[in-house]
Amino acid sequence: MRASSVTAMLTRAVVRDWEWWRLPKLARWYVGALPLAALAAIGFAAAHTTWSAAELAEFLLLLGCGLVSVAATPRISYGQGTVIRDFLTVWVLPIAILLPPFYAMVAPVPLLMLTQLWVNKGVLYRRVFTAAAIGLSYGAAGLLFRAFPASFAGGAIGTGKHALTWVLAVTACEMVGERGHHALIRCAIKLSDPRIRLFHLDVNRETLQADFAELDLAVLITVVVALNPVLALFAVPTVLLARRFMMHAQLLAKSRIDTKTGLLNAATWESEATAEIARAVRTRSPLSVALIDIDHFKAVNDTHGHLTGDSVLRAVSDVLRDQLRDYDVVGRFGGEEFVVLLPQTGEADALSIAERLRARVARLSIPVSDGDACVRLTISIGVAALDAAGGEVTDLLTAADAALYFAKQAGRNRTHVAASNISLAQVVPIARSAPGT
Ligand code: GH3
Ligand code: MG
Ligand code: MG
Secondary structure (H helix, E strand, O other): OOHHHHHHHHHHHHHHOOHHHHOOHHHHHHHHHHHHHHHHHHHHHHHOOOOOHHHHHHHHHHHHHHHHHHHOOOHHHOOOOOOOOOOHHHOHHHHHHHOOHHHHHHOHHHHHHHHHHHHOOOOHHHHHHHHHHHHHHHHHHHHHHHHOOOOOOOOOOOOOHHHHHHHHHHHHHHHHHHHHHHHHHHHHHHHHOOOOOOHHHHOOHHHHHHHHHHHHHHHHHHHHHHHOHHHHHHHHHHHHHHHHHHHHHHHHHHHHEOOOOOOEOHHHHHHHHHHHHHHHHHHOOOEEEEEEEEOOHHHHHHHHOHHHHHHHHHHHHHHHHHHOOOOOEEEEEEOOEEEEEEEOOOHHHHHHHHHHHHHHHHOOOEEOOOOOOEEOOOEEEEEEEHHHHOOOHHHHHHHHHHHHHHHHHOOOOOEEEOOOOOEHHHHOOOOOOOOOO
C-alpha cells in the first residue's frame, strides 16, 4: 500500500472520530461554517493590511502578555456546569482598537491553542469555534472603532473631553466584541441542545460581576497601551489577580453544587433546609420534604453502563428542576437519591406534587449512550410534612425515609406519605411501567 493512501486512510479514521459529527445536523453546519467564515475574513483582512514592523512588535507584546495570563490560568477553574472566566479577551480588545483588524482576528488562535495544550484539554471543535467567534466579533469591534469620527475617537487618545469620548467609543466596541462572541457561542449551545436554559447562566450576580470586571480591565488596558504599548506589562499582574478573585466565587459556587446533576449537594441542601424549616416553625407555615429514589437503578448501570446511568441521573434532575418552583430546595442526596424541600406546602399538596414528579419521570425515555435503545424508569417517593414529623430536619428526613422504605416495599413506582401510613397506590390505582429498558 502506498504511503499516501495509508495517510489518507488514517486521516479518514481520525476525522470520523471527531466529536463534531455527534452534533445535530444544523449545529454541525453552524459550528463548521463559522471557522471557515473567520478564515475567509482573515484572508481578506490580510490582503488589505499595510504591514508595519512597529505594529507587529506591538501585537507580539500584547499577545505575549495574553499568553502569560493564559498559562497562569489555574486548571481547577475548568469544570462542569461553570461559566469559565479566563479574561482572554482583555488582551484582544487593545489589539482590535490599536492595530489593523487582521491582528484581532488571529490573536485568539494562539491564545486558545495554549489553553488547549497547556491549561485544559477540552473538546477541539469547541476551541476552534470559540477562536473564530472571538476573532470575528473583535474584528467587527475594530471596524466599528474606525467608523467613529476623529473628533469623538480616532486613532490616538487625546486629552480632556477627547479622552472621555475615546474611552466611551472603546467601551462600545468592547460590548460588540464581548456580547457578539457570547451570542455566537450561545447559538451553538442552543443548536446542540435546545433544552439547555442559558438565561440563569447569563443573568446572575457572579456572571454580571465577572462581565463588568472583564469590560473594565479590557478598557483600562486599552487606554494604558494607547499611551505606551510597553505599559501592557504592568497590566499582567492585575489580570492574574482579577482571575484569582473571580475564581473564589467560582469555587464557592462549585462547593455547593453536585457537579453531575447541577443540583445542590447534600451538605448545602441540609443547611438550606435547616434555615427553611426554622422559618416555617417560627411563622407556623406548612412545609414538606420528599425523598426520591430511582427504582432498580443498579440494573440500568449493569445493563447499559455508567454513562447511561449518569444520563438517567441528569434526566431525573432536569424533571425536578422543570417541575418545581424556584424557591423549592432541590438536592442530590447521593447515588440515585434526591431530596426536595417544599416550603409553604402541606401534606396534601406535597403528595400531589410528588405524584406529578413520579408521573413525569415515568414518561421519560432516555437514549442509551452506545445504541438505539431507550431506558424507561420509575421512582419511589417518601413524603413527610412538618406538622406530622416534628420540627428538625433530621425528624423530617427520618419520616420521609421511612415512607420511602414503605413505598419500595409496597412494590416501587409509588408515593407514600409518612403521616397517614396510606400508600397513594392503595388509594389511586397507579399504572406501573416496567423498570429498566
Ligand atoms: P431500589 O429500587 O431498591 O432503589 O434499587 P436500586 O438498584 O436503585 O438501588 P441500589 O442501592 O441497589 O443501587 C444503587 C446504584 O446506584 C448502585 C450504584 O452503583 C449506583 N450509583 C450510585 N451513584 C452513581 C452515579 O453517580 N452514577 C451512576 N451511573 N451510578 C451510580
Ligand atoms: Mg434506587
Ligand atoms: Mg438508593
